[in-house]
Amino acid sequence: MKLDAIDLRILEAVQRDGRITKVALAEEVGLSPTPCWMRLRKLEKSGIVSGYHARVAVRRMAPVASVMMEVTLENHRRADFDRFERAVAAITEIIACWSVGGGVDYILKIMAADIDAYQRLVDGLLDREIGIARYFTYIVTKTVKEKTTLPLSVLLSAPDAPNS
Known part of the structure; x- marks a missing residue:
């Protein structure tokens, strides 16, 4: 599946906050709610978004x-x-x-x-x-760094992706 800069922004946003509302997600990525939601559903159906979870301390x-x-x-x-x-x-x-x-x-x-x-x-x-x-x-005596989000823009080397 070919991803564009908006798809990457959607993925980065839902990685940071899996409970983000449709409206807040749309605002963050610069789309109206319906097309944004359709893109997210497409990412879910393709298996790129494979689930949502809570981090438990x-x-x-x-x-x-x-x-x-x-x-x-x-x-x-x-x-x-x-x-x-x-x-x-x-x-x-x-x-x-x-x-x-x-x-x-x-x-x-x-x-x-x-x-x-x-x-x-x-x-x-x-x-x-x-x-x-x-x-x-x-x-493990001390956790120095433990991220749960992937640096998608860096990994995918998208020239027009956020943070590139």
Whole structure:
């Protein structure tokens, strides 16, 4: 789908505020409400806008452990990757998993109630024999930067896009 500068402004606006009203969105991007709403619906139907969510500040409710984990598998056949990925997909505390190139196979982001809960999760992964050869744990001690919006204008290199 070809996007123009207005589409990018719509995407940037709904990333910042998924609850923005139709009228406010239209004003922000410089369209009247109906064409603006039609563009947003087209972006949703195409899958470019894949959903809306609320950011929850869990640490305001309870202390939690944020952990990054590197995983290297014993074997590197398609079946080995599939088995590991199925196991990871089924574990609620694993909130992100990236298959990466380089010295490790995966990087996981895990949120656990505490370090003991994280260790129980790891022990469970190892007990399941899903092909983990080794893993390294990195406890997040401070969040320096964590954005939820994508820098669309930069990523898409649109010459007439906002902020370019």
